[in-house]
Amino acid sequence: MAATDTTRARPPGTPPPPERPAGAPARPLIGLGAAARMLRPVRARLIACAVLSAAAAAAGVVPFVAVAEIGRTVLTAPGAAAAAPAVWAWAGAGAAGAALRLLLLGLSTHIGHTADAEMLHHLRVRIVRRLGVLPLGWFRAAGSGEVKKAMTDDLEAMHELFAHTLGGMAGAAAALLAGVGYLLSVDPRLALITLAVPLLSVLAYRIGMRSSSPHAARLLAAEGRISAASVEYVDGIGVVKTFGGTGERALGRFDAAMREHTGAYRAWAAENRTTSAVNRVLGSETAVLGVVAAAGLGFVAAGRLGAADLLPFLAVGIGLPTAVAPALVHGAHGLRTARMAAGHIAGLLSRPPLPEPERPRRPRGHRVEFDRVTFSYDGAANAVEDISAGCEPGTVTALVGPSGAGKSTLAALLPRFHDVTGGAIRVGGVDVRDMASRELLASVSPVFQDVVLLRDTVAENIRIGRPEAGDDEVRRAAKAAQVHDVVMRLPHGYDTVLGAGGGGLSGGERQRLTIARAILADAPIVVLDEATAALDPDSEAAVQDALAELVAGRTVIVIAHRLHTVSGAHRILVLDQGRLAESGTHPELLARGGLYARMWRAQYDGDRA
Ligand SMILES: Nc1ncnc2c1ncn2[C@@H]1O[C@H](COP(=O)(O)OP(=O)(O)OP(=O)(O)O)[C@@H](O)[C@H]1O
DSSP: OSSOOTTOOOOOOOOSSSOOTSSOOOOOOOOOHHHHHTGGGHHHHHHHHHHHHHHHHHHHHHHHHHHHHHHHHHHHSSSSSHHHHHHHHHHHHHHHHHHHHHHHHHHHHHHHHHHHHHHHHHHHHHHHHHHHSSSSHHHIIIIIIHHHIIIIHHHHHHHHHHIHHHHHHHHHHHHHHHHHHHEEEEEHHHHHHHHHHHHHHHHHHHHHHTTHHHHHHHHHHHHHHHHHHHHHHHHHHHOOOOOOOHHHHHHHHHHHHHHHHHHHHHHHHHHHHHHHHHHHHHSHHHHHHHHHHHHHHHHHTSSSSOOOHHHHHIIIIIIIHHHHHHHHHHHHHHHHHHHHHHHHHHHHSSSSOOOOOSSSSOOOOOEEEEEEEESSSSSSSSSSEEEEEEEETOOEEEEOOOOEEEEHHHHHHHTTOOOSSSEEEETTTEEGSSSOOOHHOOOEEEOSHHHHHHHOOOOOOHHTOTTTOOOHHHHHHHHHTTTHHHHHHHHGGGGGBBOTTTTSSOOOHHHHHHHHHHHHHOOSSEEEEEEOOOOOOHHHHHHHHHHHHTTTEEEEEEHHHHHHTTTTOOOEEETTEEEEEEEOOOOHHHHHTSSHHHHHHHHHHHHHO
16 A cells, blocks of 8 residues: 555665764754744645545555455345345445545645745745855855855755655655555554554564664774865865875874774664664564454454454455554654754854945045954954054065965955954045945956856856956956967857866966956956965966056055065065064065064065075
8 A cells, every 4th residue: 555656665574774863963954943943935735745645545545445344345235136235336436446546546646846935945945045145255264165065065955845744744644544444444453552562562663772872883983084074085186196195194094994884784784783684574564454354254253243343354454564554764864864854944044144334435535444454263363463554555565474475365454254353444545334236346346366166157257246247348457467369279269168267277377357347347456366386487477467457556455475476565464373473575574574574584685585
């Protein structure tokens, strides 16, 4: 007997994957009230889907009841003529039940899938809208992994719930109630005996699963290590091979994780062997048949049950447990997974957005002023502290300092990747937090060294700077950034589609493409993170020419790693451990003989070595 067709159950007797035991890293499990609020847009349809699925499953029991009742009628009626009307009536009822089941199941599946599509669309839109208002710094930290997980794994778990699990569980419960109700009406004693067998099977399963939790924990941990080792191997193999390695160490870790997993799986399976066997035996039709036949024939022999009354237990009772048990067991597991996924999505949706001013102010000019700027990532240590400096339009201000000094952090605070925790950053006399974020981002063009190119044409990659720009403007920007000739050598020129990593272009060329983007954007303030990777002299010269074009007439803040590239800057801010150690022009700082002079000597000697 099939409880419902919307259930994707495993073969009977197969235990579901281990549940996350106590102590293993847990994901937030959303409360039922919060889950109901999240599902509000499709709540009515989900209820309709579950009700229809339940009705379909109940109707699906009718043909089995009809077969049993026809048998009882034929065996107990005085003659064929007397039995005929009841036989025809039950045959009709059976056929009607089968047809109704088909109709209701079709309707339930349709409504379930529409609700599924609408809910997933609704959640995707909410996630994307929330991403649009989250601080950009969040994406740079842990965000991308979290977004990927929410958009793929979590939504997939929710899809399983809407499209399959809810309907499946409602159907299984209804089939169970309808079947048990019918059997109780025939003979309560034998009905309870029939039910006792699968109930014992579930009990044995629960007891067995509880005792195996240490192995389940080991198995889950081993699965985690396999994932981590595969990601590490895939991410690192390029670097390892570049240095002539074969990735054997990473492969070794992957191999060890696999072996640990196999060992844990064996131990888990051995622990569950008996439970699983008991579960399979007690949950099988044969076990139910054996018990029902023995008990039923005993009742018949003792004169407590008519022989014909055995038929309902054979027709309905035997198939019932195996039809509904997997749907209920796996449904409970699916429900838990979906609640975890919903909890994760709810966490993402409740992340605080970047605050927008109620009455945005417009800057007067494009002077940038850092006023006692302090910022901490974790609320404990300050990544930058008490930094004050002014950057005039038409000048270049360089940020230099040892690794970890706070250069990138200070630069990222200007376009509000994060908000300062102390002091203020002003553009044209207006605190950046009082500017509309659209206006701020239109005023500041960040050019970071981690070049991000989209899987799109060269022209569209440049046009990100100003989506409404015409083809001529795109070409002019590319020419100014010294990348036009490179583009013309590509197979389809500006229509060549680039890979996600900008495949086909060298590091210097990719950088010039992003400079073209910034030139096209024409923002009056440019924040530039100079590339750390050494380019060949031709590329370096071309990038420097492109930059010269970009910085002309703008307020430019450049993070410099190689000091000779900023020796001509109007002002150099030297950061050390988050603080402003010294500032001045290149000759002034050299004459001062401080940190900058030491760094210059170290780098100059290093370059010559
Ligand atoms: N997302 C982050 N979360 C927590 N701490 C961070 C984060 N980014 C940077 N830091 C810390 O803030 C401090 C300043 O880092 P920052 O990247 O700004 O320095 P930097 O001078 O740009 O270094 P580099 O030259 O190596 O890029 C460092 O101690 C760093 O570890």
